[in-house]
Amino acid sequence: MKMGLAAIAAAALIGLGASPARAEPGVAEKEIVLGQVAALAGPASALGNGMRTGLLAAFGEANAAGGIHGRTINLVSRDDSYEPEDSAAQTRRMAEEAGIFALIGPVGTPTSKAAQPIAQEAGIPFIGPFTGAGFLRDPALSNVINVRASYDQETEEWIKHLVEDLGIKSIAILHQDDSFGQAGLSGVQKAMDKRGMSLTAAATYPRNTTDVKPAVDAIVAAKPEAVVMVGAYAPVAAFIGQAKKAGLNALFLNISFVGSEALADTLGPIGEGVVITQVVPFPWDSSVPVVRDYQAALKTHAGGERPGFVSLEGYLVGRLFLSALEKAGPSPTREALMKAMQGTHDLGGFALTFGPGDNQGSDRVYFTVLNADGSFLPVTKLVR
DSSP states (O other), X not given: OOOOHHHHHHHHHHHHXXXXXXXXXXXXXXXXXXXXXXXXXXXXXXXXXXXXXXXXHHHHHHHHTTOBTTBEEEEEEEEOTTOHHHHHHHHHHIIIIIOOSEEEOOBOHHHHHHHHHHHHHHTOOEEOOBOOOGGGGOTTOTTEEBOSOOHXXXXXXXXXXXXXXXXXXXXEEEEESSHHHHHHHHHHHHHHHHTTOOOSEEEEEOTTOOOOHHHHHHHHHHOOSEEEEESOHHHHHHHHHHHHHTXXXXXXXXXXXXXXXXXXXXXXXXXXXXXXXXXXXXXXXXXXXXXXXXXXXXXXXXXXXXXXXXXXXHHHHHXXXXXXXXXXXXXXXXXXXXXXXXEEEEOSSOEEEEBTTBOBOOOOOEEEEEOTTSOEEEESSOOO
8 A cells, every 4th residue: 555645754754763863864874865856957947957056055065064963965956847747746756765854945836836735745844945936935834944035025026116216107017827927926916906006918928938929919019118027037038039129118027036147148138127136145245244155165066156146045045954954953853953944044144034924034125137248237226
């Protein structure tokens, strides 16, 4: 008879209970094994690989210093190609076969929606998902820890700055046709309802495609002053290129999930003036201690990868895990890890605070603007 995930987890605990060196799945005498299920191939691969790069930089830094309580951190990553069915299957494999202590750095709203319940059933912590989806902020989800601000917070800042900084009254939205896009659309509608406004146009594209032509036609015809965008870099770049070619003179504003560096690389010079909200500090600002640590860790433990917003988020997630693992003590359990997440973790100029009913560490939203050379300019106010 096939055992459920909870039964498998319980059996693993019983079977390992006699050995203090393996008190939990994924915990050995000299190492702790973590799992990541994310887009490592396909149109959203820059996101999963960026998160992996940042995690490996954080863990490499810790491992070089002897690990945490004498244990090094080993990250096992598997590809879900940003498809919910694949994410569910890979998460189930992780839970049943890989012997992992926690899942860390998953990518996406629809994929997290498929994977998180599997992790919850198996009693596996689900740490630092790369999504601002509201459902993951539900305090009833006892295994979830979020680092980043929510999509509702990002979209509120969008509309606030478009209206207050620029006096814009005509706004359209492009969004992915799935739960990720719906989460962004919901946030935009809340922000606009708050101000007695309504969208000029709304259009979608299918996930994991660049089939944006119908959306371009609909939004260009509406002639909005601004287009807010809830999507990944490949379709968003295709939309911006086609809309500009069709003569749309609008401000394009993107959500943090887009994958800023990949978007800049794909757009090239036509990306000048595109706005992207971020949920982590500026990756090139070495005056922030944790950013300075991140830059050094990339050089030493991540093959000299260039800094970026996605890998910085992965690094911050990794540093949070390490901080909690240190607090959990020399005989870590999943329960002890989740308890150790509570309170404030100052990572060095970027503090994350968790408490009863609050599983989200940061509320901060930052604005950046793309330059013609693909670099980013941090701004506090939008200008034309």
